[in-house]
Amino acid sequence: MTENGYTSDEIMSIVASRQLRDGQVCFVGIGLPSEAANLARLSHAPNVVLIYESGTIGTRPEILPLSIGDGELAEQADLVVSVPEIFAFWLQAGRVDVGFLSAAQIDRFGNLNSTVIGTYDEPKVRLPGAGGAPEIASSAGEVIVMLRHSARTFVDTVDFISSVGFGRKGEGRDRYRGAGPSVVITDLGVLEPDPRTHELRLVAVHPGIDVDDVLDQTGWQLQVVSDLATTEPPSGEELRMLRELKERTAVAHAGS
Amino acid sequence: MAEFTSLRAAIEDLVPDGSVVAMEGFTHLIPVAAGHEVIRQEKRDLTLIRMTPDVIYDQIIGSGCAAKLIFSWGGNPGVGSLHRLRDAVESNYPRPLEIEEHSHAGMATRYAAGASGLPFGILHGYTGTDLAEHTNVAIIKSPFGGEEVTAVPALNPDVAVIHAQQADHQGNVGLWGITGVQREVALASRNVVVTVEEIVDELDLRGPNGAMLPSWTIDAIAEVPRGSHPSYSMGYTQRDNAFYTKWDAISRSREIFSKWIAEFVSGPDDFSTYLAALDDGTLTYLVDDD
Numbered sequence: 001m002t003e004n005g006y007t008s009d010e011i012m013s014i015v016a017s018r019q020l021r022d023g024q025v026c027f028v029g030i031g032l033p034s035e036a037a038n039l040a041r042l043s044h045a046p047n048v049v050l051i052y053e054s055g056t057i058g059t060r061p062e063i064l065p066l067s068i069g070d071g072e073l074a075e076q077a078d079l080v081v082s083v084p085e086i087f088a089f090w091l092q093a094g095r096v097d098v099g100f101l102s103a104a105q106i107d108r109f110g111n112l113n114s115t116v117i118g119t120y121d122e123p124k125v126r127l128p129g130a131g132g133a134p135e136i137a138s139s140a141g142e143v144i145v146m147l148r149h150s151a152r153t154f155v156d157t158v159d160f161i162s163s164v165g166f167g168r169k170g171e172g173r174d175r176y177r178g179a180g181p182s183v184v185i186t187d188l189g190v191l192e193p194d195p196r197t198h199e200l201r202l203v204a205v206h207p208g209i210d211v212d213d214v215l216d217q218t219g220w221q222l223q224v225v226s227d228l229a230t231t232e233p234p235s236g237e238e239l240r241m242l243r244e245l246k247e248r249t250a251v252a253h254a255g256s
Numbered sequence: 257m258a259e260f261t262s263l264r265a266a267i268e269d270l271v272p273d274g275s276v277v278a279m280e281g282f283t284h285l286i287p288v289a290a291g292h293e294v295i296r297q298e299k300r301d302l303t304l305i306r307m308t309p310d311v312i313y314d315q316i317i318g319s320g321c322a323a324k325l326i327f328s329w330g331g332n333p334g335v336g337s338l339h340r341l342r343d344a345v346e347s348n349y350p351r352p353l354e355i356e357e358h359s360h361a362g363m364a365t366r367y368a369a370g371a372s373g374l375p376f377g378i379l380h381g382y383t384g385t386d387l388a389e390h391t392n393v394a395i396i397k398s399p400f401g402g403e404e405v406t407a408v409p410a411l412n413p414d415v416a417v418i419h420a421q422q423a424d425h426q427g428n429v430g431l432w433g434i435t436g437v438q439r440e441v442a443l444a445s446r447n448v449v450v451t452v453e454e455i456v457d458e459l460d461l462r463g464p465n466g467a468m469l470p471s472w473t474i475d476a477i478a479e480v481p482r483g484s485h486p487s488y489s490m491g492y493t494q495r496d497n498a499f500y501t502k503w504d505a506i507s508r509s510r511e512i513f514s515k516w517i518a519e520f521v522s523g524p525d526d527f528s529t530y531l532a533a534l535d536d537g538t539l540t541y542l543v544d545d546d
Contacts, residue, residue: 030334053360054282054434055465066497067333069283071490074433080465083282083307083436084368087361092380115357120390126345128331128338131308135361135381164384175383175404253497 008187014234016185024097025049033100053132055081064249099140110165110181113158130162137163142182149186155219166198204229258427258474266476267293278305278413282436287419289483289527314338324354328363339507369410370444378405416445419484427471430459433490451480453492505543
């Protein structure tokens with residue numbers, strides 16, 4: 001908890017939730033993105049259409065799902081389709097405005113790793129794998145990325161590209177339907193790709209965060225824009241909605 | 257035509273050592289009781305296929321039943337890693353496990369191709385990823401204008417094993433809610449085993465996305481109430497999120513895992529011991545604090 005009365009995770013979720021605009025169609029990854037996307041739906045974007053890879057479209061969960069296929073998602077959905085259909089007819093065909101993802105590693109060109117730390121054949125850590133993310137990253141209109149900032153997470157080059165951002169050399173997105181990562185939200189600040197080089201730059205820090213801390217926690221020489229902004233702190237209303245959502249979720253998941 | 261049988265007989269007859277088995281369920285309707293029977297019968301050298309291998313595949317792999325895993329996301333949903341899967345991949349314990357890894361979109365396309373009798377399916381995918389270099393995909397050009405697409409080989413498992421809500425007395429199977437790839441895997445596989453919550457006079461097909469698999473597409477049906485725990489069967493059971501969290505602690509240690517498997521899976525005669533322990537609160541006692 002900072003002296004302002006909110007945690008670094010809370011401001012990350014709240015700032016991330018503000019990125020979603022009302023009425024957008026959003027393909028949601030589990031975990032941090034799911035929390036932020038649902039906070040957006042409960043606050044400023046009531047008409048956002050949330051899609052999960054389990055085939056649930058237009059879902060309005062009362063509590064946050066632990067998995068992408070919790071019953072809550074199906075019960076609260078406008079429609080539920082098969083998994084082949086969700087990827088082919090809805091994502092691949094271009095019906096998704098925003099993909100909302102997290103990962104174990106991100107690099108300076110917004111490439112995401114959720115497969116291995118180390119080499120593929122002899123991994124130091126075998127991560128769960130890419131799941132739905134590769135095609136979300138290539139086919140969604142744009143991608144919002146959300147993950148906690150650390151030098152282990154923000155690396156110069158990812159060990160493995162599970163989901164492509166702008167490619168190993170920042171070469172761009174000519175081969176893909178979607179525009180790629182538009183913004184990266186962390187617990188320290190906000191990064192966006194340079195329109196020309198596609199390299200992620202620091203465009204904002206959260207209130208009270210020192211730029212040097214962000215540079216220390218980034219595994220490449222992070223560029224900082226000249227007009228660096230400070231993010232708007234969470235409002236009392238945003239904090240209340242986030243905490244109520246998490247409280248409802250904790251109560252529901254504890255019971256078995 | 258589907259035959260009603262015991263789960264034990266279905267697994268004995270249709271899941272021989274060395275076979276290619278897809279036990280599907282996209283978070284929902286996971287055939288856990290059937291997976292336990294595979295462990296109980298000490299099957300060996302299986303090739304396991306599943307988009308989202310979770311707790312039940314962790315148990316099967318940790319029990320040494322599998323030689324290969326074909327998958328797209330191998331984690332404990334919302335919790336973290338599958339520790340038995342990781343131990344197999346990182347340390348070859350209890351035996352080496354070959355992996356063939358895809359994306360979800362790729363696996364879904366592979367099942368749909370298999371169900372369609374095609375040699376491969378196509379999608380926009382894998383491009384720009386390192387996965388493309390480590391798995392069996394190929395970039396091909398459309399004969400109708402030259403657009404590049406990615407081809408993935410069809411999946412045709414020897415046997416599909418799925419859980420569903422209901423079967424009627426004729427052996428027609430009804431399922432609803434998140435249907436994942438249940439129909440695709442059943443129609444892609446040479447043999448199909450289904451466990452159901454209940455055998456009913458008439459299928460409900462209530463709720464979203466109601467679907468049916470006709471009796472003549474299925475080989476064996478066994479009634480196993482709560483057979484998807486800790487997954488769930490919409491309309492019958494709730495997902496046991498707390499168990500998924502506890503599984504992290506059980507599976508972290510080889511010793512605790514082995515003890516747990518012996519006590520609740522391989523030692524007992526059938527799934528009823530597991531359910532009894534679930535009901536009296538002892539299923540996770542090995543890692544409970546109190």
